[in-house]
Amino acid sequence: MSINNEFPGISGSSIRTPSLTIKYATPANEGYYSCFVENTAGVTESKPVKLKVLASLPEVNVLLQPLITTAGLDVILRCSIRAVPPAIEVYWQRNTNDHQTIIKSSSLNINGSTVGDPSLTIRKASVSMSGEYTCIARNSVGTGKSLHTTCTILKVNQARNTRSSTGSQSSDQYPIIDVPKDHYQVVYGSAVTLTTSIRSNEINPARKVFWQLYNKGVVMTIDSETKGVNGNNIANSSLTIQKVTTSEAGNFTCFVAHDMGIARSKSIVLEVVGDLPTIEIEQKHYATVYGEDITLICNVNADPAITHVYWEIVQNETSMIINQGSVGVQGITPQNPSMIIISVTNMHIGKYRCFASNAVGTSGSESMSLSVIGGKPTVTTTQSIVSTDFGKELTLTCIVNATPKITKIYWYKKVNSQNHVTFIYAGFPGMSGSTVETPSLTIKSGTPANNGTYSCVAENVVGITGSKPVILIVRAGNYFHR
Known part of the structure; x- marks a missing residue:
């Protein structure tokens, strides 16, 4: 397929702007692209560029905890959505006795059910709002649906009777999930097993096991295909998380699907202690004068405490590690992670990052660039x-x-007829100047002996520079003694 600047949905692809801009990428745009340039001598083709468009149906999760409440109260059904490309529409569906009702943000007595707030709030819920609810999200790829969650809204007298009953779970009706421990505290990066066991019978055997995590308003469903976990099946309902991070901190619930519905465990709290170091920098660009010292600031907060610090410099796409023992630097310790570069030169120009490690792992800062001002005189x-x-x-x-x-500062003099160079410094007889404060050279009384070619030379820490030559001619006069 040939693409020129008249192709719909693109810009560029012209002599002035040869780059190609796709205004709204979709999976249909995936493939290999080559840029062609033509002149009177012929056509040249670039290396191919592969374009991969990340796109999938929305992943929609709801909190599967069955909800029982009293009529007249507000009800919130939690929903979280992960979608690439982003969701463009969110709505809910209620199933009641094979009757389906679509609930949108514009529905009566409803809040939420939007892209920005997908959870559904039913204001002053009535008994007629009971049913199975499904959260639905649509993006440009298609439509994704959650599992259904049950909402039961009772009259006041029904609610009292429900609360006074001895329990709604019975081993004769469906499996029971035992939770021996409902609170775990683990160190970031370690493994943990949330222990559960299932009691079921032949009448209502367990068909499937899955878990849900509720973390900061986001619901995530964990099943046997979720990466980074073990267990989570009928033979072993316990959930083992191989490497805990702060993303796993929250409330876990184990669910068992059976022929009569879904049983759930009580909530298990997982508390994560510690995290990767957080690194903050004070500025993204530093500039300093050649030869001066400079400090690149790196502030580190960590629990557990940091045990190691190092820096990285990238120059011409080549990286090099700088640590406490490197020549020409100070700092770079857990107590003082900032780096002091002693006597900056052009060799220090580049992009820098600060890294800090603790028992959890290693974090890196944002990139900082260093430029050097100055050069030879x-x-x-x-x-x-x-x-x-x-x-x-x-x-x-x-x-x-x-x-x-x-x-x-100094001067030097050459005489064309002689292979001789005279260096003139401050204090040279018969002359003044030639100093840092007064670089010009003054000859107090010129004679033909001063004739020659002069150059002024200046030196700083970067290097030495000489001026263009100046030819001096002293004219001799006739003197008569009487």
């Missing part, structure tokens, strides 16, 4: 030839600009 003379009469004072002007500041 610029040295300028105002004339290429200077001529003067015998005995007169003259000045060879030298203008110096330097960052970092100059540390040394």
Whole structure:
């Protein structure tokens, strides 16, 4: 398929803008792309670029805990959605005696049921609102549905009778889930097993086991295909999480599906202690003068405490590790993770990241760039030839600009007829100047012996620069003694 700048849904692909912009990518755009450029000599093709569009049906989860409440109260049915591309519509469906009712945000006495707030709030619920509810989300790929959750709304006298009953679970009716421990506290990164056991009978055997996690308003269903877990099946209903992170902190519930419906355990709380270090930087770009020291700030907060710190520099797509023992740096310790670079040069230009490790693992900071200001001095003379009469004072002007500041000034003189160079420093007989403060050279009384080619030289920590040469000619006069 050929794509030019008139192709619908794209921009670019022109001489002025050869890059190709796809305005709304879909799976139909997946494939290999090559850019072609043509001139009078022929056509050149780029290497192919593979485009993969991440897209799937929305993943919709609801809190499967059956809800029993009293008429006249508000009811909240929790729903969380993960969708790429994003969901563009959310609504609910209620099933009652094979009758389906669609519930949208515009429905009477309803809040939520939107992309921004998919959970459903029924205000002052009535008995007629009882039923099985399903949360539904649609994106450009298609429609995803949750499992159904049951909501039972009772009259006041029914609610009293329900609360006074000895229990709604019976081993003669459906499986019972035993939970020997309902609170776990584990260290970040370790494994944990949330222990449960199932008691069932031949009349209502367990058909399927799954779990749900409720974490900060988000519901996630965990089944046998979920990565990073073990167990979670009829033979072993306990849930083993191989590596706990803060994403697993929350309330877990075990569910057992059977022929009569779904049984659930009481809630199990998982508390996660510790986390990866959090690293903050004060600025993303540093600039310093060549030769000066600079501190790249790295602030680390960690529980458990950090045990190791190092830095990384990337230059020309090549990375190098900098630690406490590296030459020319200070800091880089758990007590002082910031890095001090001693006497910055152009070799230090690059992008830096700070890394800190604790018992949980290693975290890296955002990237910081370092640029270096300054270079060798610029040295300028105002004339290429200077001529003067015998005995007169003259000045060879030298203008110096330097960052970092100059540390040394001198002149040198060459005589064309001789293979000899004379270096002129501050204090040279018969002359003044040639200093950091006054780089120009003043000859107090010119004679033909001063004739030659002069150059001004300035030096800083970056390097040395010499000026263009200045030719000095002192004209000799005729003197008569009477």
